[in-house]
Amino acid sequence: MxxxxxxxxxxxxxxxxxxxxxxxxxxxxxxxxxxxxxxxxxxxxxxxxxxxxxxxxxxxxxxxxxxxxxxxxxxxxxxxxxxxxxxxxxxxxxxxxxxxxxxxxxxxxxxxxxxxxxxxxxxxxxxxxxxxxxxxxxxxxxxxxxxxxxxxxxxxxxxxxxxxxxxxxxxxxxxxxxxxxxxxxxxxxxxxxxxxxxxxxxxxxxxxxxxxxxxxxxxxxxxxxxxxxxxxxxxIGISNSLAGRIETVNGARCTVRAADLPSGFSVVARCPVGAGVGAQATVVLRPERIHLSADVQLNGYDNVLPARVSKAIYNGSETQYVLALSDRLSWQVRVPNIGNGQQRFQPGTPVFLRWHADEAVVLSE
Amino acid sequence: MVRRTPWLLSASVANLCFLYAPILVLILFSFNASRLSAAWQGFTLEWYRLLAEDEALRLSVWNSLLVALVSTLVATGLGVCAAIGLERHPFRGQKVVESAMLLPLVIPEIMMGVSLMLFFLLVKLPLSLITVTIGHAAFNLPIVLVIVRARLRKLDPSLEEAARDLGATPWQAFSRVTLPLLVPAMWGSVLLAFTISLDDFIVTFFTAGPGSTTLPLYVYSMVKSGVTPVINALSAILVVVSMTLIGASLALQRR
Known part of the structure; x- marks a missing residue:
């Protein structure tokens, strides 16, 4: 230094x-x-x-x-x-x-x-x-x-x-x-x-x-x-967050369950150091790290959550989606414009969010 | 686009006539050959020539200029300091001090004249050009204060900080940055204060002693023995000088 x-x-x-x-x-x-x-x-x-x-x-x-x-x-x-x-x-x-x-x-x-x-x-x-x-x-x-x-x-x-x-x-x-x-x-x-x-x-x-x-x-x-x-x-930039509790710990991974999620769903993420089962945890996820799909399959991702498109804002280099995961939880997703053939989602249509467990940060209070 | 109505135009003309017709008549009649100044009897410069020969008048002009110059310098020096103190260094009881300093702008001038005279008698300072100068500095101080402070308030306070940051001592920051930026406002207030001092009658009347007759006092004494065209000539000169100075003052304040 x-x-x-x-x-x-x-x-x-x-x-x-x-x-x-x-x-x-x-x-x-x-x-x-x-x-x-x-x-x-x-x-x-x-x-x-x-x-x-x-x-x-x-x-x-x-x-x-x-x-x-x-x-x-x-x-x-x-x-x-x-x-x-x-x-x-x-x-x-x-x-x-x-x-x-x-x-x-x-x-x-x-x-x-x-x-x-x-x-x-x-x-x-x-x-x-x-x-x-x-x-x-x-x-x-x-x-x-x-x-x-x-x-x-x-x-x-x-x-x-x-x-x-x-x-x-x-x-x-x-x-x-x-x-x-x-x-x-x-x-x-x-x-x-x-x-x-x-x-x-x-x-x-x-x-x-x-x-x-x-x-x-x-x-x-x-x-x-x-x-x-x-x-x-x-x-620092827009981020999506989800407050919940650690439900299970499996090595370096944990599952977080939150009241705001649709029933039956939980999130797999890296386990914060020193956090055990039952600890409070907030999952933070950048809007550009989420992949949108009409398909419910995991396809190699660790997480999938259902949502409904409430807004789609096209601004040239990317499209910003505002997605309602439940009545109380709304996330933003940014999809870069990669040209023709890209799937677009209209407001009101159902969609699935997928991401790798390592893309999210888990903050444990 | 503003439409010019005949009504607006005539109102403006009436206004200007109301303000300037008497002054124009005065200037016009200072060139009138008639001694009775009631009717026009041809052009003459006689009254101006008589003015130039008047020894007592010349002395009073000299007195007026001296009083105006010294009182303006004193008022400017004190006024600039007061403006900086009030604007840049807030202190307890500032509002009281501020109002007290601006009071001469609103109290009747005759009260100011009488109180100054009583004060000078009290401290046993003989009435003279010195007392007149002090009196003029007193009523000019708030004028300088108001003008310079308005300018100071418009200056970005970080200018002085920038100077300090670049290695200037507090005094260098003031003299190299703040002061040059105050100069137009200072010239504006100097010209205004000078003009007001030059024209002042009331305060001068109460604070002047033997041998300290200023121009307005001299004019007053001339009028007492009847209005002659010489007074018209003198007034015409005063009007032109005052208006020039005020015009210059306004132009400098706008910069």
Missing amino acids: AEPSVELREVSKRHGDTLAVDRLSLTIRRGEFFSILGPSGSGKTTTLRMLAGFESPDAGDILIDGRSVRGVPPNRRPVNLVFQTYALFPHLTVAGNIAFGLEMRRVPRADIAARVQEALDMVRLQGKQDRLPAQLSGGEQQRVALARALVNRPAVLLLDEPLGALDQQLRADMQVELKTIQERVGLTFICVTHHQEEALTMSDRVAVMQQGRLLQVGSPRDIYEAPQSAFVAGF
């Missing part, structure tokens, strides 16, 4: 009556693209502001490059922040904005010009250096904000909802570009976002926070495929 770039040790922060950040401990490696993902009020922005130095922790300590930054003001921290609103200085040109940090740090004038040019090249804004921020598009402003921070070569680059203000297409392009830039400069990037796709696409590791607490840290694959709690499973 590479040496840590940023370490948070039992950091807490109170805002009035609410505990914005609750004993948060995190270790972020050097050169890593790390995302903190969570809904609003999860404490992710407070965490970022504590890293930048705009707020100080009530308890705990923050180390950057092995040194505590307790009491160090924002202007003397080796970090730079890309603001959600970009916060470009409206009275300075693009070059003036980018040069600001270098001027504050008394970099020689000749070096400033060269480094500003280098930063402009990196974000592909050559020739725009004399424009004012108001004369740029949203995407260009975003790049200026990025260049203005990167030009200082900080130990850590902080990004606050970096793509939040961009439209869908631009957002997708910038996700790839941000990741490319990060790999090229090799700096530690810490990105705060509520957008799960953004976090999964760009990050080496993701931390999921809720109500000030850290729920899970892991690679995007871990977070998506092995969520450790129902919240993480639900927050």
